[in-house]
Amino acid sequence: QVQLVQSGAEVKKPGASVKISCKASGYTFSRYYMHWVRQAPGQGLEWMGIINANGGSTKYAQKFQDRVIMTRDTSTSTVYLELNSLRSEDTAVYYCARDKVPDYWGQGTLVTVSS
Amino acid sequence: SYELTQPPSVSVSPGQTARITCSGDALPKTYAYWYQQKSGQVPVLVIYEDTKRPSGIPERFSGASSGTVATLSISGAQVEDEADFYCFSTDSSGTPYVFGTGTKLTVL
Numbered sequence: 001q002v003q004l005v006q007s008g009a010e011v012k013k014p015g016a017s018v019k020i021s022c023k024a025s026g027y028t029f030s031r032y033y034m035h036w037v038r039q040a041p042g043q044g045l046e047w048m049g050i051i052n053a054n055g056g057s058t059k060y061a062q063k064f065q066d067r068v069i070m071t072r073d074t075s076t077s078t079v080y081l082e083l084n085s086l087r088s089e090d091t092a093v094y095y096c097a098r099d100k101v102p103d104y105w106g107q108g109t110l111v112t113v114s115s
Numbered sequence: 116s117y118e119l120t121q122p123p124s125v126s127v128s129p130g131q132t133a134r135i136t137c138s139g140d141a142l143p144k145t146y147a148y149w150y151q152q153k154s155g156q157v158p159v160l161v162i163y164e165d166t167k168r169p170s171g172i173p174e175r176f177s178g179a180s181s182g183t184v185a186t187l188s189i190s191g192a193q194v195e196d197e198a199d200f201y202c203f204s205t206d207s208s209g210t211p212y213v214f215g216t217g218t219k220l221t222v223l
Binding site: 061062063105 | 116148150152157158160163169199201203210211212213214215216217
């Protein structure tokens, strides 16, 4: 069965960087895109970007263009989200979600940015 | 940047029909998708390509789209349908993707 397992919660200080992983299993990794979506406490879903697991091309939301890097490792079927220059407003649960129309979602990774 | 606008909240009594709208300028050219997110859970796709229902989704969930407005309807809403609902689509160029502002559905 398809599973997306994300790395654990992170606590970071303002200005730092965070790198979250999402390990996929149960399907052919390179055949699908992967989104990253975040949700601040009590807020809605926010699309951050998408990576093509076959080739690694990316598209980012304009809001994150300068601070985000999405990568993938086909040898481990893992995608990564790196977010730089963290600020308190980046405190959120970050989700990976498979396919152009997300069908399977990771369990979420809570990132807390606090001094 | 492209935006999809939803009403913040919709409230119905059990058994009534709930309708949630999603407005976006590109919707005449692009599909709308709908996600249900119950408290503390990940989103679940309930409607894709404007009107289609994934397997396992109850028949009371339906979708429609006309012009710049897509609509999710839940006929005979049940208490268990209470959740936040988000539409999802792209602008006319195919990216970026965007989620709607979200609607909290209350059934009581």
